[in-house]
Amino acid sequence: MAGLGGALERSIMDVLWDAPGPLRVRELLAKLNEDADKALAYNTVQTVAERLAQKGLLRRTPDGTAFRYAPTRAREEYAVELMLDALTESDDHGSILARFAEAVPPEDARHLLDALRRRTSDDQGA
Amino acid sequence: MIYLVISLVSTAVLLGCLAGPALDRLRRPAAHPGIAIACWFAALAGTFIADIGIVAVALLSPPAPGHGLLEWLRNCLPHHGDEAIIMAAAASLALLTACCSRLARSLPRLRRAVRHRRRHWEMLRLVAKEHGRHDDVLVLDHPIPVAYSLPARERAIVVSTGTQETLTPEEFGAVLVHERTHLRQRHHTMLLMLDLAYALLPWLPTVRRAKKTLPLLLEMAADDAAARACGRRTLVDALCRLAATPGVAGALGAAGPSTGALTERVLRLESAEVVKPRRVVRAAASAFVAVAVATPLLVAAATIVQLSDIC
Numbered sequence: 001m002a003g004l005g006g007a008l009e010r011s012i013m014d015v016l017w018d019a020p021g022p023l024r025v026r027e028l029l030a031k032l033n034e035d036a037d038k039a040l041a042y043n044t045v046q047t048v049a050e051r052l053a054q055k056g057l058l059r060r061t062p063d064g065t066a067f068r069y070a071p072t073r074a075r076e077e078y079a080v081e082l083m084l085d086a087l088t089e090s091d092d093h094g095s096i097l098a099r100f101a102e103a104v105p106p107e108d109a110r111h112l113l114d115a116l117r118r119r120t121s122d123d124q125g126a
Numbered sequence: 127m128i129y130l131v132i133s134l135v136s137t138a139v140l141l142g143c144l145a146g147p148a149l150d151r152l153r154r155p156a157a158h159p160g161i162a163i164a165c166w167f168a169a170l171a172g173t174f175i176a177d178i179g180i181v182a183v184a185l186l187s188p189p190a191p192g193h194g195l196l197e198w199l200r201n202c203l204p205h206h207g208d209e210a211i212i213m214a215a216a217a218s219l220a221l222l223t224a225c226c227s228r229l230a231r232s233l234p235r236l237r238r239a240v241r242h243r244r245r246h247w248e249m250l251r252l253v254a255k256e257h258g259r260h261d262d263v264l265v266l267d268h269p270i271p272v273a274y275s276l277p278a279r280e281r282a283i284v285v286s287t288g289t290q291e292t293l294t295p296e297e298f299g300a301v302l303v304h305e306r307t308h309l310r311q312r313h314h315t316m317l318l319m320l321d322l323a324y325a326l327l328p329w330l331p332t333v334r335r336a337k338k339t340l341p342l343l344l345e346m347a348a349d350d351a352a353a354r355a356c357g358r359r360t361l362v363d364a365l366c367r368l369a370a371t372p373g374v375a376g377a378l379g380a381a382g383p384s385t386g387a388l389t390e391r392v393l394r395l396e397s398a399e400v401v402k403p404r405r406v407v408r409a410a411a412s413a414f415v416a417v418a419v420a421t422p423l424l425v426a427a428a429t430i431v432q433l434s435d436i437c
Contacts, residue, residue, distance in 0.1 A: 006251055013252050057252070078253045079268050085246050086272040086284070093239035094321025096246060098308045098344070100273035100301050101368040102388050116269060 008040070008048050013057065017075045022061060022068035025049060080113050087112070130429040134183065137422045138176035145169040145418065146332030150339060156394050158403045159346035161411045165418075166336050166343070167316070170323050172418035173332055179426025184221055186433050190214040232325030239318060247278055254284060260302065265290065271368050275305040277314045289368065297364035300356035307351035313344045342387050349391055358395050365392055 015031045016023060023031070025046045033039045049069050052058040058069045087109040089095055104112075149165055156162075185192035189211045250264055257263035263283045266272075271288035283305045285298075293301065308314065317340075324337045352361045369388050 010252055055248075075253060078249050079266060082246065082249055082253060082266060083268050083270060083272065083286070085242075086266075086274050086286075087270070090242070093235055093242055094325075095314075095317050095341075096239055096243035097274045097276040098305070098313055098317070098348075100304055101365065112270065 008044070009052060012045065012049055012052060013071065013075075016058065016069060016071050019070075022059075022063075022070035024063060024066050024068050026066075028069065076117075080117070083113060084109055127429075127432050130425065130432055131183065134176065134179055134422070134425045134429050137425055138173065138180055141169055141172040141176055141418060141422065142327075142330040142332050144331075145173070146330075146335035149332075150335050156343075156346055156390075158407065159343045159350065161403055161407065163316075163340065163343050163347060165411055165414050166340050168415035168418040169332050170320070170336055172422050173327070173330060174323065175419065175426065176422035177327070179422055179429070181221060181225060182426065183429050183433065185218050186430060188214075188433075190218045192218060228326050232322060235325050236318065236322050239321070243276055247276060250284060256281065257285075262306070263302065273301045273305065273368060275308050275314075277309065277312075282309050292367050293364055296356060296360045297367065300352045300361045300364050301368075303355045304348045304352040304361070307348040308344070311344075311347065313348070316344065317341065342390065345387070345391060346394065349395060353395060362392055362395050365395075 011032055012028065015028060019031070025042065028049065029040060029042055029045045032045060049058060053060045053069065057072060059072045060067045060069055062068075084106070085096065086099070087104050088106040089103040090106075146169060149162070149169060152162070184190065191211075191214065250266070254264035254266045257265050260283075262281055263285060264281045266284055266286045268286040269288045269291075271286055271292045273283075273285045273289050275283045283302060285301070289301070290298065320337060320340055323333050327333050328337075349361060365388065
């Protein structure tokens with residue numbers, strides 16, 4: 001899970017998050033090999049993309065005989081979910097991490113994250 | 127025999143109901159958080175050993191079916207009246223049901239926590255970037271400053287870009303020492319065990335108070351390590367800046383969350399000078415730890431051994 005597989009999973013997600021639309025494995029491979037020291041094999045990339053699809057991180061759409069892959073959720077959505085974990089303590093289970101400062105109540109954290117998202121989208125709109 | 131049972135029950139009561147309040151009343155546990163943490167965990171461990179011992183004794187004592195099973199070969203059941211056997215069986219069944227329902231309630235909670243943590247870490251690996259200079263740090267791209275750690279084999283400390291912008295390099299260093307101390311001293315495991323203890327027996331005073339006091343003591347232990355390495359001033363500055371989190375984003379304003387525990391940490395760092403624990407304190411704490419764990423273990427073992435001899 002860790003090691004090369006983990007690093008490749010991350011590179012694939014990075015490429016697909018930056019891509020304008022769903023990519024085929026061939027296109028994904030070309031992007032990945034653009035700035036790689038050692039060229040990756042088609043099969044390796046396909047296997048890992050398939051694993052990511054099974055984990056629910058990628059969505060697969062048929063395109064001719066092959067598939068196109070796209071992230072199911074934007075990178076920002078994951079960041080917000082991680083921030084919610086980082087800021088709040090869940091009642092459902094014990095603490096999963098140790099914070100440097102204190103936890104804030106969940107509804108406060110949600111307001112905070114929403115307000116911030118609104119503000120950044122306003123900035124971009126203006 | 128009866129004396130052993132009485133002493134087992136009184137050990138359970140002493141540890142479960144009185145040890146917690148007594149530890150809470152100790153003069154300035156914050157002066158030596160490490161020692162206080164050891165005492166609390168010894169009290170918790172002793173409480174659970176004693177309680178498990180009582181359950182075992184109740185199930186194995188004649189004429190309960192547990193004893194019957196143990197002593198089946200010696201055929202000791204006929205000595206007891208039918209009525210007594212039925213009553214004991216009913217009592218054993220009720221006791222077992224109660225134990226199972228506690229476990230059924232709390233073990234899934236533990237499983238959820240572990241699963242949630244794994245999921246959090248997997249997301250982190252995809253979204254966060256590796257820190258250029260520290261090889262145990264991940265950077266999450268988000269303007270709200272946060273810093274935390276979770277037990278993982280690599281890159282277990284996470285900071286947001288907001289934290290990097292908010293803190294000076296020295297303060298950032300103090301935060302890292304704080305989090306590394308959490309990881310080195312396995313505070314995450316302790317927090318998980320504490321949560322499990324609370325889920326199992328929330329009504330015992332010792333467990334309830336431990337749940338309230340221990341997390342703060344763990345923070346103080348990590349604070350002490352960071353203060354030693356980077357200076358107390360730096361650590362206090364870092365704490366104050368990161369505590370101002372909601373203010374930074376401007377969403378909550380004055381109605382920020384209560385920061386009672388944080389205030390306590392800052393006040394402690396600002397006032398008390400760090401003194402090495404005196405030998406008496408150390409010795410007393412070690413004695414307490416040994417007695418709190420060994421007593422219920424020995425008494426429970428002795429009672430059970432006695433049980434196999436009587437019929």
